[in-house]
Amino acid sequence: MVAHLITLKLALLRNGLRRNVAQLVGLIVASLYGLGLLFLAVLGLILLRLVNAGIAGPIVVLGGSALLAGWTFAPILVSGVDLTLDPGRFAPYPIPLSRLLVGQALGGLIGVPGVCTTVALASTTVTWARDPLTFVAGVLGAALALGLCVVVSRLVASAVTDLATSRRFREGSRMVMMVPIVLLGPIVGLAIRGMETNLDAMRALAQVLAWTPFGAPLGVPAAVAEGHLPEAFVKLLIAAASLVLAAWAWSRALARALVTPASRASSGSRAGRRGLGPFGWMPASPGGAIAARALTYWVRDPRYGTALIIVPLVPVILFFSSAQQHQSNLFLLSGPLAAFLLAWSLATDVSYDSTAFSLHLTAGVRGRADRWGRALALMTFALPGAVVITLVPFAVSGRWDLLPGYLGLALGVLLSGSGLASVVSARFTVTVPLPGESPFKRPPGNTTQTFLVQIGGLVTLGLLVLPEIVLVAFSASTGQAGYGWVSLLVGIVLGSALFVLGITLGGMWLDRRGPEVYASLVRSG
Amino acid sequence: MTLPSYPVPEGAGYPAGSALSIRGLAKAFAGKTAVDGISLEVPTGSFYGLVGPNGAGKTTTLSMATGLLRPDAGTALVLGRDVWQDPLGAKRLMGVLPDGVRLFDRLSGEQLITYAGLLHGLDRATVVARTRDLLEAFDLTGDARNLVVDYSAGMTKKIALAASLVHAPRLLVLDEPFESVDPVSAANIRAILTDYVHSGGTVIVSSHVMDLVQRMCDHVAVVAQGRILAAGTVDEVRSGSSLEDRFVELVGGHGPAEGLSWLHT
Known part of the structure; x- marks a missing residue:
């Protein structure tokens, strides 16, 4: 079943490309872009192996948090793009929930973002290949981070498919999401200048993030490398608990999506609010x-x-x-x-x-x-x-x-x-x-x-x-x-x-x- | 009302009593003929059905007759006014419900009818009064202030039909007005159209549903592969048998499916 879902996803991708040259070009451009970013990320992570843990730690935590945040918000922004394995579509078939769950999770990794994320997270283990214990912590942290990326994005996707049937929400969220995207350029520019002038602030941000589900998985090896074993253990717990909790919530959402396929529910409660508006x-x-x-x-x-x-x-x-x-x-x-x-x-x-x-x-x-x-x-x-x-x-x-x-x-x-x-x-x-x-x-x-x-x-x-x-x-x-x-x-x-x-x-x-x-x-x- | 409506010699004078006079309309898309010289006289006061299989050229014909699609050849007259020479004059007399076309669906139902009325140049008082009457007649008053995008398929057809009636046209051209409409709404639409015809209006509808056309229309034309196969009063065309049987006979149908023996339980 899991293999089936992955084959299906690949087949959908291939057929989509065959039908549409523009999409093929899009995929190639996305791949090149992704490869470029990935190359820089992998190179950076390998180089970070050479600097001491006090500097490498915050950088990896910040990067990891940004990555997970990206996976979290992507479904809200581009709902519909990666819903090729939309749970609602499997509702008519007799498929056990657990298999559908695993298949969906792995299916979510197929595609440019999934592959790049996997490779980048795998590279963090190089950064932490300092001593056996740190390396093990690095592998654990990377695995947890990858799991969180996939599960959280699927959870958010399930949640928004519920909400997305209400048109107003969909439109509102997209407009709101536009603001940070437009401001991304200036924010990055500002952040770089901030890094130049104010390293302490970035380090403080990384420290806070490392205690949240966003930064905790990659915070584990960082803490081990600095010798704070109890701290590392707590962060490991935070990361693992977040993953379990997210997976549980996702399986609940999936189970519900299977019995209530997405409908075009109307939001009829607003009757009587509008008059003729500008026509008046x-x-x-x-x-x-x-x-x-x-x-x-x-x-x-x-x-x-x-x-x-x-x-x-x-x-x-x-x-x-x-x-x-x-x-x-x-x-x-x-x-x-x-x-x-x-x-x-x-x-x-x-x-x-x-x-x-x-x-x-x-x-x-x-x-x-x-x-x-x-x-x-x-x-x-x-x-x-x-x-x-x-x-x-x-x-x-x-x-x-x-x-x-x-x-x-x-x-x-x-x-x-x-x-x-x-x-x-x-x-x-x-x-x-x-x-x-x-x-x-x-x-x-x-x-x-x-x-x-x-x-x-x-x-x-x-x-x-x-x-x-x-x-x-x-x-x-x-x-x-x-x-x-x-x-x-x-x-x-x-x-x-x-x-x-x-x-x-x-x-x-x-x-x-x-x-x-x-x-x-x-x-x- | 038994005007001989087929065949119409091309270049014939405007027959008094024709609300819509289609003459030799033809259209090809990328070399493929969609409509192959269709001529049709729709008598004033008639309820005219245009039937034909999918891809027969019904929508293309009606689009050319309503000024939405420029014909390769031929012309259409609405009460004597040429749709392509005097578009504004012809369009004033005609209410159109195109098929498969979007509406300005982010307007409320009330706003959409108001919009259509104002586009036709009606004054505000008339638009307000007619909008209220139309919403009432189509049983949409309760949803008047909801956005059309939130309407069901049947309600969407009804609001589109209402918008095409607001300028009190003399001729109604409706492409598939009953598609995906529930029986209650269909009965509602049918009653309004029948009433409109009784008061002197003319309606031409395209449809797949033979039964409906046989019950509702007094005239019918059968179209297939861009040509008229038969036209006249419903009784003339069906000549004794049911319209559906006659239609299948004219168009040439496909027998019952074989080879699904495994489906027989």
Whole structure:
């Protein structure tokens, strides 16, 4: 049975690859990435053999904790990706629970992350090959860590499949998970700088983690190597108890999943909370209705929300990047960059509709009304948002003299970009996750077109806002405020003109090519 | 109402009394013919059934007749207005329920009908009143404020149908309106459609369920491999036998399965 499950998993992997070249490429890229990281990790762990236990210990504990944390949170983030052996699917077959349990655990190790984790944890035994007792502790610790990685991730996966049927939870969790991912770059950068300046803090963190289930397994050999045998014994108990507890909880969850296959339970308790929402106060016209609908989707559809959640983080990311490179101009570009992200989100708007766009077509909506509505919805929050984000770096740095120029650039990018995106989305559809899918899913499809549209759009937008860029450059290099004020004027006037032009052109295009746009939406989903 | 509706010579004048007039529609996908010159007259006030096996070209035909898919050849007239020359005029007169199409399902049921009404350019007071009436008629008032994505399959069909009725169309084009609909909801939908036809509206539905078409429709056309095999009043087409038998006879079916002897207990 166990062998069966593993064969099944391998067969699913192979057939999936045969069907889909993009997935094969994805696996190769993931493997290369994994191999690169793995190589560094193994090399590091072997080198750590040479340093004394007081330094090697905290590093291994920190790394191990991060690894286990990754396994714990991966199922929440990418629920559905590795549910090929989803317990619910085995419900119809007569399989003893214990065998299913072992098969699922081993099946979880097949794949790039599983193999890399196994090899990396095996390498920790090299680090602890100092004396027989430490080596044995190292083997035990690595085995416990591997077991915890697999069992905890399966436990979390079981728990979220229960919850995942409630749509709201799934969407909420994904958006929340986005924040640390976006901030990962700055956090790592900060952590590295922290390591340079403050080794004690990292050591203290490792000490605390070693007493939790996350760090305890790898804390065992570290404690043995330093000669703290009682401490090592307690950590061993913590790790073993966590594993047993997690396995027990997982078997309970699995048993329950087998008798209650995942259903599309609705969350009907929220009745009566919502009224007409934006439909109540937006103008009662086709354009107004489209704006109200788009605004509702900006709030309710996680695919839109994911794009939004990055925007307020732009200044944070640029602040850290510029602080690391001593480049304060980068930080000042927060506003224009946020404006670009906001404006360009319009380019995928029709693609996000998927075949629901048929309603616009059968209702005979004019292209202009369609374009207006979508852009209007964006502007209700993008305009104030872009202005506020533009202000942030100036409030921090106090260089108010440069503000008008950058504000002009931000407004120019937002308005011209929205106009451009209105034209682009009337002509090109791009591959996006379908309604209800994970916002992080990159569906296979016409990715070349998607890529070309993005690059072409970026270049065109660069040309459209060239006047503002030049004026900002002048105002920064000459220090004359006049250029900045001209940039603000140009950003507003030229931007508005291009905005209206884009909506008109895009509308005409949509009127002519509505059925063709719809046909390409049908093809992609 | 026994208009001779087949065959229709191409290029014939607009026959008075046709709500939907399909003329020589043809479509090929990547060289493979899906619809091979279909012509059909749907008399005003009729309840018209379009039946055919899977892949016969029903959905393709109806998509071309409703402005969703540009035909390779041929045209469609809604009460005399050309769908492809005067799309806005034709679409105003027509309510459409496409098959296998997503809805804006993150709107509540109430919002979805409101949205459809406003897209058609109705004023707010009319939309509010009609939305309330439609929710009531389709027995969805209790779920009006839940998101459509949380609706069951039957409720989803009903809300989509309600949204296609909000602008009071003269012609309804419904692609598989009874697919995955439970009997109670189906009876509800049927009653509303029958009432609509009695008050002078015209309905064309596509369906697999012969029994339903025989009971509900007064006209029927049989489509297979992109062509019309028979069309006319239900009695004309079935000519004595049941519609189902006649259909299998026309389309050419497959006998009872053999070789499953091990299944016989």
